[in-house]
Amino acid sequence: MNLEQVARRAKVSTATVSRVLNNASVVKSSTRARVLKAIEELKYHPNLHARNLAGGKSRTFGMILSNLENPFFFDIYKTVESDAHHAGYEVVVANTDYRPEQLVSSIRLMIGRRVAGLAAIVSEMEPALIEELNHSGIPVVFYDVGAPRQNVTNIRVNYRRGIEKVLDYLYSLGHRKFGFVGHHSLLGPLNERARTVMDAAARYRDTSVRTAADADTLEGGRLATRALLASGEAPTAIVCVNDVMAVGALRELRERGLRVPRDISVTGFDNIKLSEFCHPALTTVHIPREHIGHLVADTLLAKTDKASTAEHEMVIDPEFVLRDSTGPAPER
Amino acid sequence: MNLEQVARRAKVSTATVSRVLNNASVVKSSTRARVLKAIEELKYHPNLHARNLAGGKSRTFGMILSNLENPFFFDIYKTVESDAHHAGYEVVVANTDYRPEQLVSSIRLMIGRRVAGLAAIVSEMEPALIEELNHSGIPVVFYDVGAPRQNVTNIRVNYRRGIEKVLDYLYSLGHRKFGFVGHHSLLGPLNERARTVMDAAARYRDTSVRTAADADTLEGGRLATRALLASGEAPTAIVCVNDVMAVGALRELRERGLRVPRDISVTGFDNIKLSEFCHPALTTVHIPREHIGHLVADTLLAKTDKASTAEHEMVIDPEFVLRDSTGPAPER
DNA sequence: GATTGGGTTGGAAACGGTTACAGTATGCCA
């Protein structure tokens, strides 16, 4: 089922069929009709691999994400996909599950596919990989990764500011003992997130912080919280690295008969839809995922369409969202 | 950056480089080393399009889902992806958002990609599309779609049984007025799900059912519940088409000061992780998504590897899961 | 020393499209 068969059936050359398919240049309308009829009759579907190979172009963006199950990543993906689709591009996704080797193989795959652009929304990235990508000549957008480089746009969220807003608020409510619930990939020595909490808390002389980590899931949040409570004196406020884990934390606390926020306060991060629907609704920090998605899509499209005029670094300031999971520190 | 350049650098022919890449047949180890070195130095990445074209095979499965955001679909996807990856295949996903035209274009795209197999986990599918797929010769696995056909395996969940279990239980608790929260795509005339509720409820003379529908999201569940409560006498139990919408329902009820399950009962469907983590934990129906995922992956792999010996129809029986969101019907 | 044959390697034809370029037909004008 290839061009030649269609051509034969329509009694034209493959070139003409190709022209009809790309509805480019001029084809006599009677010929076009004949070709379309043949395509229809044969249920012909052009081979995309051949097209990409011959055409040299790719109308496909790649997107690599740490955890598509987390609405934070999903929302970004969805926006990018929608924008790209609108512009005639399609998007293929890869999920790394926070596994570095998955990241490597996904990137290789994307290069092999000769995608027209790549968005990497992952928490950490080896410099060597960035180098490899750079060398491939594929336009790349990173989210939250180190130093910007040529051909690479970096979008970063001022995570530190967000955490500080949370801690300031909790401090003002009288909280002095904080617990931090994170996930493994965020607690590596290179990662700034856990450190941010420590640093921010350190601004106040009289505070203490303990941390526990697990996977980036509901269950993970629950287990981390359990670990946190099992070790030493209980905190009066639990700061979670994201909303999903915070919901897991809520569940563990409820099970232990602790009432939120009366007995203990909890905060999330990201402001995913669920944070508004769980009980109690989460005090959290809003990260404008749609905005980020548009930014990513715009950047990719701009980079492929013409010489890049796009910014090379964009910083986004997160917003504090007050809901029902935080309250005054209980008296002792 | 193509085979030829690598070949030139390693002073061999392209055929040899290809052999090294596919580590097939025999290549003298000294030659292989030379080639690998050249590949490394040039940061060469084989062009997958060319590979697929020349090789005629594709090591890629396609997967089309109604709503990847819903953990129900995501869990199936994840299992398939993992199994496929294990067997050396990759998976490309497409999300239809329940939009028929998206489904059509996704299928066309998959055919164009010449995927080695396709899993369509979508709620409805035009016969003409099935025909088109069949004609393409691509092995296909459907979930929950009409009559089985040649080259097509169908996996279906006995949804009716699940709903019946829920209604029987609620009935035994004294409930007589049910509300049904569904979503648009499931309320079409062709769809059996809404009807299932009606039918099952009709077995009891003294019941009444009203329905409301919205999208397959937290917000949708909330709005549908609101619509349900706004119209006439309130039901004593709300049966939701899936867990996500049920969590949305819980939220709306809480906001109205209705306590679950004291004032009103709520049930979900699917048994996603969240149903255990929300408050109150949802009484629901378990659908073995991992099992389904393995089934899908196994079927696809079996179909591509050899002549299909796979079943052509598999039916899965769902299990009732009792939790905290259901209780006796309140006295009037 | 010629023959044989296994282990390696190279040449070149696909795979299914795109596209630059050349060719043909048609209509219009001088």
Add this chain to the structure above:
DNA sequence: TGGCATACTGTAACCGTTTCCAACCCAATC
């Protein structure tokens, strides 16, 4: 009637691989 745009359409090279088949090398065998 010949010349010449103009509007289509066909020919064939090329995109980057795989793979069949032939060729080569070299040691073992006769």
